[in-house]
Amino acid sequence: MSKSPQSFLLFPPGSVLGILGDGQLGRMTALAAARLGYRTHVFGTSAEAPAAQVTNALTCAAFEDREALARFAEAVDVVTLEWENVPTDSLAFLAERVPVRPGASVLRVAQDRREEKTFAASCGVPTTDWESVNNAQELDAALVRLGRPAVLKTPRLGYDGKGQVFIGPTKAAEEAWQALGSSEGILEAFVDFACEVSVIVARREDGVMAAYPPVRNIHRNHILATTHVPSGLPPEVEAEADAVARRLAERLDVVGLLAVEMFVLKAPDSEGRRVRMNEIAPRPHNSGHWTIDACACSQFEQLVRAVCGLPLGETVPHHDAVMENLLGEDANGWATLLQDPSACLHLYGKTDVRAGRKMGHVTHLAPRLSGGPFLLGEAKA
Ligand SMILES: Nc1ncnc2c1ncn2[C@@H]1O[C@H](COP(=O)(O)OP(=O)(O)OP(=O)(O)O)[C@@H](O)[C@H]1O
Ligand SMILES: [Mg+2]
Numbered sequence: 001m002s003k004s005p006q007s008f009l010l011f012p013p014g015s016v017l018g019i020l021g022d023g024q025l026g027r028m029t030a031l032a033a034a035r036l037g038y039r040t041h042v043f044g045t046s047a048e049a050p051a052a053q054v055t056n057a058l059t060c061a062a063f064e065d066r067e068a069l070a071r072f073a074e075a076v077d078v079v080t081l082e083w084e085n086v087p088t089d090s091l092a093f094l095a096e097r098v099p100v101r102p103g104a105s106v107l108r109v110a111q112d113r114r115e116e117k118t119f120a121a122s123c124g125v126p127t128t129d130w131e132s133v134n135n136a137q138e139l140d141a142a143l144v145r146l147g148r149p150a151v152l153k154t155p156r157l158g159y160d161g162k163g164q165v166f167i168g169p170t171k172a173a174e175e176a177w178q179a180l181g182s183s184e185g186i187l188e189a190f191v192d193f194a195c196e197v198s199v200i201v202a203r204r205e206d207g208v209m210a211a212y213p214p215v216r217n218i219h220r221n222h223i224l225a226t227t228h229v230p231s232g233l234p235p236e237v238e239a240e241a242d243a244v245a246r247r248l249a250e251r252l253d254v255v256g257l258l259a260v261e262m263f264v265l266k267a268p269d270s271e272g273r274r275v276r277m278n279e280i281a282p283r284p285h286n287s288g289h290w291t292i293d294a295c296a297c298s299q300f301e302q303l304v305r306a307v308c309g310l311p312l313g314e315t316v317p318h319h320d321a322v323m324e325n326l327l328g329e330d331a332n333g334w335a336t337l338l339q340d341p342s343a344c345l346h347l348y349g350k351t352d353v354r355a356g357r358k359m360g361h362v363t364h365l366a367p368r369l370s371g372g373p374f375l376l377g378e379a380k381a
Pocket of ligand 2: 261279
Protein backbone atom coordinates (compact mmCIF):
# COMPACT_ATOMS: atom_id res chain seq x y z
CA MET A 1 0.00 0.00 0.00
CA SER A 2 1.56 3.31 -0.98
CA LYS A 3 1.27 6.34 1.28
CA SER A 4 0.68 9.79 -0.09
CA PRO A 5 3.96 11.70 -0.55
CA GLN A 6 2.75 14.47 1.81
CA SER A 7 2.77 12.05 4.74
CA PHE A 8 6.55 11.51 4.56
CA LEU A 9 8.49 13.33 7.21
CA LEU A 10 11.44 15.48 6.24
CA PHE A 11 13.96 16.72 8.77
CA PRO A 12 16.12 19.32 7.00
CA PRO A 13 19.71 20.25 7.87
CA GLY A 14 19.63 22.27 11.09
CA SER A 15 17.36 19.70 12.78
CA VAL A 16 18.50 17.88 15.90
CA LEU A 17 19.21 14.18 15.40
CA GLY A 18 18.93 12.11 18.57
CA ILE A 19 21.24 9.09 18.71
CA LEU A 20 20.63 6.26 21.18
CA GLY A 21 24.00 4.79 22.17
CA ASP A 22 27.40 6.41 22.64
CA GLY A 23 29.89 4.01 21.05
CA GLN A 24 32.01 4.41 17.92
CA LEU A 25 29.03 3.86 15.61
CA GLY A 26 27.29 6.82 17.25
CA ARG A 27 30.50 8.85 17.03
CA MET A 28 30.83 8.33 13.28
CA THR A 29 27.09 8.96 12.79
CA ALA A 30 27.36 12.25 14.70
CA LEU A 31 30.37 13.34 12.63
CA ALA A 32 28.52 12.56 9.39
CA ALA A 33 25.42 14.42 10.63
CA ALA A 34 27.52 17.47 11.48
CA ARG A 35 28.96 17.48 7.96
CA LEU A 36 25.43 17.79 6.60
CA GLY A 37 24.60 20.65 8.96
CA TYR A 38 22.65 18.70 11.60
CA ARG A 39 23.03 19.01 15.33
CA THR A 40 23.22 15.84 17.38
CA HIS A 41 22.10 14.82 20.85
CA VAL A 42 23.54 11.54 22.12
CA PHE A 43 21.75 9.44 24.76
CA GLY A 44 24.35 7.26 26.47
CA THR A 45 25.94 6.31 29.71
CA SER A 46 29.30 8.10 29.86
CA ALA A 47 30.58 11.61 29.12
CA GLU A 48 33.89 10.00 28.06
CA ALA A 49 32.33 7.64 25.51
CA PRO A 50 33.32 7.86 21.81
CA ALA A 51 30.10 9.58 20.67
CA ALA A 52 29.87 11.82 23.75
CA GLN A 53 33.15 13.45 22.68
CA VAL A 54 31.79 14.76 19.36
CA THR A 55 28.11 15.59 19.94
CA ASN A 56 26.41 18.97 20.49
CA ALA A 57 24.35 17.70 23.41
CA LEU A 58 24.51 14.70 25.69
CA THR A 59 22.15 12.90 28.04
CA CYS A 60 23.85 10.46 30.41
CA ALA A 61 21.22 8.14 31.83
CA ALA A 62 20.01 4.55 31.79
CA PHE A 63 17.92 3.53 28.78
CA GLU A 64 15.12 2.70 31.24
CA ASP A 65 15.05 6.22 32.77
CA ARG A 66 11.65 7.55 31.63
CA GLU A 67 12.27 11.11 32.86
CA ALA A 68 15.53 11.31 30.95
CA LEU A 69 13.90 9.78 27.87
CA ALA A 70 11.05 12.31 28.00
CA ARG A 71 13.51 15.24 28.25
CA PHE A 72 15.56 13.78 25.40
CA ALA A 73 12.42 13.47 23.23
CA GLU A 74 11.65 17.16 23.91
CA ALA A 75 15.15 18.19 22.83
CA VAL A 76 15.40 16.34 19.49
CA ASP A 77 13.49 16.28 16.18
CA VAL A 78 14.05 12.64 15.20
CA VAL A 79 15.75 9.67 16.84
CA THR A 80 17.96 6.89 15.49
CA LEU A 81 20.17 4.35 17.23
CA GLU A 82 23.60 2.81 17.06
CA TRP A 83 22.85 -0.17 19.36
CA GLU A 84 20.03 -2.63 18.68
CA ASN A 85 19.63 -3.69 22.31
CA VAL A 86 17.94 -0.53 23.51
CA PRO A 87 14.88 -1.85 25.43
CA THR A 88 11.91 -1.91 23.04
CA ASP A 89 9.67 -0.48 25.80
CA SER A 90 11.90 2.59 25.96
CA LEU A 91 11.82 2.91 22.19
CA ALA A 92 8.02 2.70 22.19
CA PHE A 93 7.91 5.34 24.97
CA LEU A 94 10.07 7.64 22.83
CA ALA A 95 8.01 6.92 19.71
CA GLU A 96 4.91 8.36 21.43
CA ARG A 97 6.78 11.68 21.61
CA VAL A 98 9.11 11.87 18.59
CA PRO A 99 9.70 9.89 15.37
CA VAL A 100 12.06 6.95 16.07
CA ARG A 101 13.82 5.28 13.12
CA PRO A 102 14.12 2.32 13.04
CA GLY A 103 11.17 1.48 15.27
CA ALA A 104 10.53 -0.99 18.09
CA SER A 105 9.10 -3.67 15.76
CA VAL A 106 12.45 -3.90 13.94
CA LEU A 107 14.37 -4.15 17.21
CA ARG A 108 12.11 -6.89 18.53
CA VAL A 109 13.33 -9.07 15.66
CA ALA A 110 16.97 -7.97 15.71
CA GLN A 111 17.43 -8.45 19.47
CA ASP A 112 16.88 -12.20 19.39
CA ARG A 113 18.57 -14.75 17.11
CA ARG A 114 15.48 -17.00 17.23
CA GLU A 115 13.23 -14.15 16.08
CA GLU A 116 15.72 -13.22 13.33
CA LYS A 117 15.81 -16.73 11.92
CA THR A 118 12.05 -17.19 12.19
CA PHE A 119 11.53 -13.88 10.43
CA ALA A 120 14.05 -14.79 7.70
CA ALA A 121 12.22 -18.06 7.07
CA SER A 122 8.92 -16.17 6.77
CA CYS A 123 10.56 -14.08 4.03
CA GLY A 124 11.90 -17.14 2.20
CA VAL A 125 15.47 -16.32 3.24
CA PRO A 126 17.41 -19.44 4.25
CA THR A 127 19.47 -19.71 7.44
CA THR A 128 21.44 -22.59 8.90
CA ASP A 129 19.33 -25.23 10.69
CA TRP A 130 18.70 -24.32 14.31
CA GLU A 131 16.76 -25.23 17.43
CA SER A 132 15.81 -23.47 20.64
CA VAL A 133 17.39 -25.24 23.63
CA ASN A 134 16.72 -24.33 27.24
CA ASN A 135 18.63 -26.97 29.20
CA ALA A 136 21.35 -29.62 28.76
CA GLN A 137 18.82 -32.38 27.95
CA GLU A 138 17.25 -30.34 25.15
CA LEU A 139 20.73 -29.53 23.88
CA ASP A 140 21.66 -33.21 23.83
CA ALA A 141 18.54 -34.04 21.81
CA ALA A 142 19.07 -31.12 19.42
CA LEU A 143 22.67 -32.22 18.80
CA VAL A 144 21.37 -35.59 17.61
CA ARG A 145 19.03 -33.87 15.13
CA LEU A 146 21.38 -31.11 13.90
CA GLY A 147 24.64 -33.10 14.12
CA ARG A 148 28.13 -31.96 15.01
CA PRO A 149 29.94 -29.63 14.82
CA ALA A 150 27.42 -27.07 16.02
CA VAL A 151 27.46 -23.69 17.68
CA LEU A 152 25.54 -23.00 20.90
CA LYS A 153 24.70 -19.31 21.37
CA THR A 154 22.84 -17.05 23.76
CA PRO A 155 19.76 -15.86 21.82
CA ARG A 156 20.20 -12.27 22.98
CA LEU A 157 22.96 -9.73 23.64
CA GLY A 158 25.89 -11.55 22.02
CA TYR A 159 28.55 -9.59 20.14
CA ASP A 160 32.07 -10.21 18.87
CA GLY A 161 31.57 -13.93 19.47
CA LYS A 162 30.68 -13.47 23.15
CA GLY A 163 27.99 -15.90 24.30
CA GLN A 164 29.02 -18.69 21.91
CA VAL A 165 30.25 -22.24 22.52
CA PHE A 166 31.61 -24.34 19.67
CA ILE A 167 30.58 -27.98 20.02
CA GLY A 168 33.00 -30.32 18.27
CA PRO A 169 32.82 -34.12 17.95
CA THR A 170 33.41 -34.93 21.62
CA LYS A 171 32.15 -32.09 23.84
CA ALA A 172 29.39 -33.26 26.21
CA ALA A 173 26.07 -31.41 26.07
CA GLU A 174 26.21 -30.79 29.84
CA GLU A 175 29.68 -29.21 29.58
CA ALA A 176 28.63 -26.97 26.66
CA TRP A 177 25.48 -25.89 28.49
CA GLN A 178 27.46 -24.97 31.61
CA ALA A 179 29.98 -23.05 29.50
CA LEU A 180 27.18 -20.99 27.93
CA GLY A 181 26.00 -19.92 31.40
CA SER A 182 22.55 -18.82 30.21
CA SER A 183 19.01 -19.93 30.97
CA GLU A 184 18.14 -20.07 27.27
CA GLY A 185 20.05 -20.94 24.15
CA ILE A 186 19.95 -21.54 20.42
CA LEU A 187 21.82 -24.36 18.76
CA GLU A 188 22.95 -23.73 15.18
CA ALA A 189 24.28 -26.28 12.73
CA PHE A 190 27.87 -25.30 11.89
CA VAL A 191 28.19 -23.80 8.40
CA ASP A 192 31.31 -24.95 6.57
CA PHE A 193 31.33 -21.73 4.59
CA ALA A 194 33.46 -20.61 1.65
CA CYS A 195 33.47 -17.10 3.05
CA GLU A 196 31.39 -14.54 4.93
CA VAL A 197 29.77 -11.51 3.31
CA SER A 198 27.61 -8.66 4.46
CA VAL A 199 25.37 -6.14 2.74
CA ILE A 200 24.30 -2.79 4.18
CA VAL A 201 21.09 -1.41 2.77
CA ALA A 202 19.57 1.98 3.51
CA ARG A 203 15.82 2.47 3.34
CA ARG A 204 13.69 5.59 3.59
CA GLU A 205 10.16 5.92 4.90
CA ASP A 206 8.82 5.92 1.34
CA GLY A 207 10.50 2.57 0.64
CA VAL A 208 13.36 3.90 -1.53
CA MET A 209 16.45 1.76 -0.93
CA ALA A 210 20.16 1.95 -1.71
CA ALA A 211 22.57 -0.91 -0.98
CA TYR A 212 26.34 -0.92 -0.78
CA PRO A 213 28.04 -3.77 -2.66
CA PRO A 214 28.45 -7.06 -0.78
CA VAL A 215 31.76 -7.13 1.06
CA ARG A 216 33.85 -10.07 2.25
CA ASN A 217 34.55 -10.29 5.96
CA ILE A 218 37.35 -12.21 7.66
CA HIS A 219 36.92 -12.93 11.37
CA ARG A 220 39.69 -13.82 13.83
CA ASN A 221 38.73 -15.21 17.24
CA HIS A 222 35.07 -14.54 16.26
CA ILE A 223 35.80 -10.80 15.89
CA LEU A 224 35.75 -9.03 12.55
CA ALA A 225 39.39 -8.56 11.49
CA THR A 226 39.21 -7.25 7.91
CA THR A 227 36.62 -6.28 5.29
CA HIS A 228 37.45 -6.56 1.59
CA VAL A 229 35.87 -4.62 -1.27
CA PRO A 230 35.27 -5.89 -3.91
CA SER A 231 34.23 -9.21 -2.41
CA GLY A 232 35.81 -11.26 -5.19
CA LEU A 233 32.61 -13.30 -5.44
CA PRO A 234 30.89 -14.13 -8.73
CA PRO A 235 28.23 -11.58 -9.73
CA GLU A 236 25.38 -14.06 -9.25
CA VAL A 237 26.38 -14.70 -5.62
CA GLU A 238 26.65 -10.95 -5.01
CA ALA A 239 23.20 -10.52 -6.55
CA GLU A 240 21.78 -13.19 -4.23
CA ALA A 241 23.28 -11.46 -1.16
CA ASP A 242 21.98 -8.09 -2.32
CA ALA A 243 18.48 -9.51 -2.87
CA VAL A 244 18.44 -11.09 0.60
CA ALA A 245 19.35 -7.78 2.27
CA ARG A 246 16.78 -5.79 0.30
CA ARG A 247 14.04 -8.30 0.93
CA LEU A 248 14.66 -8.30 4.69
CA ALA A 249 14.82 -4.48 4.87
CA GLU A 250 11.56 -4.21 2.97
CA ARG A 251 9.70 -6.90 4.93
CA LEU A 252 10.92 -5.45 8.26
CA ASP A 253 9.87 -1.99 7.06
CA VAL A 254 13.21 -0.59 8.23
CA VAL A 255 13.73 3.15 8.08
CA GLY A 256 17.47 3.70 8.43
CA LEU A 257 20.07 1.02 7.79
CA LEU A 258 19.95 -2.76 7.82
CA ALA A 259 23.22 -4.72 7.86
CA VAL A 260 22.86 -8.38 6.96
CA GLU A 261 25.66 -10.85 7.77
CA MET A 262 25.67 -13.94 5.56
CA PHE A 263 27.58 -17.16 4.99
CA VAL A 264 28.44 -18.15 1.40
CA LEU A 265 28.25 -21.92 0.92
CA LYS A 266 31.01 -23.81 -0.88
CA ALA A 267 28.43 -25.29 -3.29
CA PRO A 268 24.85 -24.37 -4.17
CA ASP A 269 22.03 -26.09 -2.25
CA SER A 270 19.34 -28.16 -3.99
CA GLU A 271 17.56 -24.94 -4.99
CA GLY A 272 20.73 -23.39 -6.41
CA ARG A 273 21.16 -20.95 -3.52
CA ARG A 274 24.59 -20.06 -2.14
CA VAL A 275 23.75 -17.70 0.70
CA ARG A 276 22.63 -18.31 4.30
CA MET A 277 21.65 -15.40 6.54
CA ASN A 278 23.63 -15.35 9.81
CA GLU A 279 22.34 -12.27 11.61
CA ILE A 280 21.03 -8.76 11.07
CA ALA A 281 21.76 -5.38 12.65
CA PRO A 282 19.44 -2.38 12.07
CA ARG A 283 22.23 0.21 12.40
CA PRO A 284 25.64 1.09 10.95
CA HIS A 285 27.92 -1.96 10.88
CA ASN A 286 31.62 -2.55 11.35
CA SER A 287 31.80 -4.07 7.86
CA GLY A 288 30.68 -0.70 6.43
CA HIS A 289 33.42 1.48 7.88
CA TRP A 290 35.32 1.39 4.58
CA THR A 291 32.52 3.46 3.02
CA ILE A 292 33.79 6.58 4.85
CA ASP A 293 36.90 6.65 2.67
CA ALA A 294 35.88 4.72 -0.45
CA CYS A 295 32.40 6.12 -1.20
CA ALA A 296 31.00 9.58 -1.87
CA CYS A 297 28.39 8.87 0.82
CA SER A 298 29.40 6.77 3.85
CA GLN A 299 27.06 4.37 5.65
CA PHE A 300 26.86 6.96 8.44
CA GLU A 301 25.80 9.78 6.15
CA GLN A 302 23.41 7.37 4.45
CA LEU A 303 21.79 6.64 7.83
CA VAL A 304 21.31 10.35 8.44
CA ARG A 305 19.85 10.79 4.95
CA ALA A 306 17.48 7.81 5.29
CA VAL A 307 16.27 8.82 8.75
CA CYS A 308 15.83 12.49 7.81
CA GLY A 309 14.10 11.80 4.49
CA LEU A 310 16.86 13.22 2.26
CA PRO A 311 17.79 11.71 -1.13
CA LEU A 312 20.04 8.69 -0.63
CA GLY A 313 23.69 9.00 -1.68
CA GLU A 314 25.95 7.07 -4.04
CA THR A 315 26.78 3.51 -2.94
CA VAL A 316 29.16 2.56 -5.76
CA PRO A 317 32.69 2.88 -4.36
CA HIS A 318 35.21 5.14 -6.07
CA HIS A 319 38.06 2.95 -4.76
CA ASP A 320 38.63 -0.65 -3.79
CA ALA A 321 39.27 -0.94 -0.08
CA VAL A 322 40.53 -3.13 2.73
CA MET A 323 39.39 -2.14 6.22
CA GLU A 324 41.36 -3.47 9.17
CA ASN A 325 40.05 -3.26 12.72
CA LEU A 326 42.46 -2.00 15.36
CA LEU A 327 41.82 -4.14 18.43
CA GLY A 328 43.30 -3.49 21.86
CA GLU A 329 47.00 -2.64 21.66
CA ASP A 330 46.85 -2.44 17.81
CA ALA A 331 45.77 1.17 18.16
CA ASN A 332 49.03 2.06 19.91
CA GLY A 333 50.66 1.46 16.53
CA TRP A 334 49.05 4.62 15.12
CA ALA A 335 52.42 6.30 14.46
CA THR A 336 53.59 3.37 12.35
CA LEU A 337 50.26 3.23 10.50
CA LEU A 338 50.59 6.92 9.66
CA GLN A 339 53.98 6.25 8.03
CA ASP A 340 51.84 5.22 5.05
CA PRO A 341 50.52 8.62 3.92
CA SER A 342 47.58 7.01 2.13
CA ALA A 343 46.33 5.04 5.17
CA CYS A 344 42.95 6.35 6.35
CA LEU A 345 43.18 6.12 10.13
CA HIS A 346 40.17 6.35 12.44
CA LEU A 347 40.57 6.27 16.23
CA TYR A 348 37.53 6.20 18.48
CA GLY A 349 38.88 8.15 21.47
CA LYS A 350 38.69 5.19 23.87
CA THR A 351 41.18 5.47 26.72
CA ASP A 352 40.64 2.06 28.30
CA VAL A 353 42.66 -0.41 26.18
CA ARG A 354 41.42 -4.00 26.54
CA ALA A 355 42.38 -7.08 24.50
CA GLY A 356 39.94 -7.48 21.60
CA ARG A 357 38.28 -4.10 22.20
CA LYS A 358 37.56 -2.13 19.02
CA MET A 359 39.77 0.98 19.38
CA GLY A 360 39.80 2.18 15.78
CA HIS A 361 40.21 1.03 12.20
CA VAL A 362 42.39 1.76 9.21
CA THR A 363 41.25 1.68 5.59
CA HIS A 364 43.63 1.17 2.69
CA LEU A 365 42.43 2.30 -0.73
CA ALA A 366 43.43 1.11 -4.19
CA PRO A 367 42.25 2.08 -7.67
CA ARG A 368 39.20 0.03 -8.65
CA LEU A 369 39.81 -3.32 -10.36
CA SER A 370 37.50 -4.26 -13.19
CA GLY A 371 35.82 -7.56 -12.33
CA GLY A 372 37.42 -10.82 -10.96
CA PRO A 373 39.41 -12.77 -10.03
CA PHE A 374 36.50 -14.67 -8.51
CA LEU A 375 36.84 -16.58 -5.26
CA LEU A 376 34.58 -19.50 -6.10
CA GLY A 377 36.41 -21.09 -9.01
CA GLU A 378 33.63 -23.23 -10.45
CA ALA A 379 31.23 -20.30 -10.71
CA LYS A 380 33.47 -18.68 -13.36
CA ALA A 381 32.43 -21.13 -16.07
N1 LIG B 1 26.58 -21.48 12.66
C1 LIG B 1 27.83 -21.05 12.41
N2 LIG B 1 28.61 -21.76 11.56
C2 LIG B 1 29.88 -21.36 11.29
N3 LIG B 1 30.47 -20.26 11.83
C3 LIG B 1 29.74 -19.52 12.68
C4 LIG B 1 28.39 -19.86 13.01
N4 LIG B 1 27.93 -18.95 13.86
C5 LIG B 1 28.92 -18.05 14.05
N5 LIG B 1 30.02 -18.38 13.35
C6 LIG B 1 31.29 -17.60 13.29
O1 LIG B 1 31.37 -16.73 14.40
C7 LIG B 1 31.25 -15.35 13.96
C8 LIG B 1 30.45 -14.54 14.95
O2 LIG B 1 29.15 -15.09 15.05
P1 LIG B 1 27.85 -14.17 15.09
O3 LIG B 1 27.90 -13.20 13.99
O4 LIG B 1 26.68 -15.06 15.17
O5 LIG B 1 28.04 -13.54 16.53
P2 LIG B 1 28.21 -12.12 17.14
O6 LIG B 1 28.82 -12.35 18.45
O7 LIG B 1 26.91 -11.45 17.07
O8 LIG B 1 29.24 -11.41 16.23
P3 LIG B 1 29.32 -9.88 15.76
O9 LIG B 1 28.74 -9.05 16.81
O10 LIG B 1 30.79 -9.69 15.60
O11 LIG B 1 28.60 -9.87 14.46
C9 LIG B 1 30.62 -15.44 12.60
O12 LIG B 1 30.87 -14.29 11.82
C10 LIG B 1 31.28 -16.72 12.05
O13 LIG B 1 32.61 -16.45 11.67
MG1 LIG C 1 27.97 -11.41 13.64
